[in-house]
Amino acid sequence: MTRSSTSAKAASKDAAPTVATSYEHALGELERLVAVMEAGQLPLDQLLESYQRGAELLGFCRSRLQAVEQQVKVLEGEELKQWGES
Numbered sequence: 001m002t003r004s005s006t007s008a009k010a011a012s013k014d015a016a017p018t019v020a021t022s023y024e025h026a027l028g029e030l031e032r033l034v035a036v037m038e039a040g041q042l043p044l045d046q047l048l049e050s051y052q053r054g055a056e057l058l059g060f061c062r063s064r065l066q067a068v069e070q071q072v073k074v075l076e077g078e079e080l081k082q083w084g085e086s
Contacts, residue, residue, distance in 0.1 A: 030057040
């Protein structure tokens with residue numbers, strides 16, 4: 001194992017996944033994960049861990065968006081309107 005992958009793996013273990021506190025936080029972390037994964041420099045085990053974390057973050061973001069959509073439906077009387085419509 002190379003020195004950089006060893007230190008990256010150690011950093012990964014030290015930074016245990018935390019529960020997303022907000023949609024914006026989760027989206028930011030997801031964007032960073034995707035960028036690192038797309039760079040193609042991660043060892044296979046770390047790539048799998050990143051994929052799993054990304055799936056968790058994606059699920060969190062989707063659930064938050066659905067919750068907000070439901071709140072908007074309630075506020076708009078069950079009828080979603082296009083942005084800018086009166």
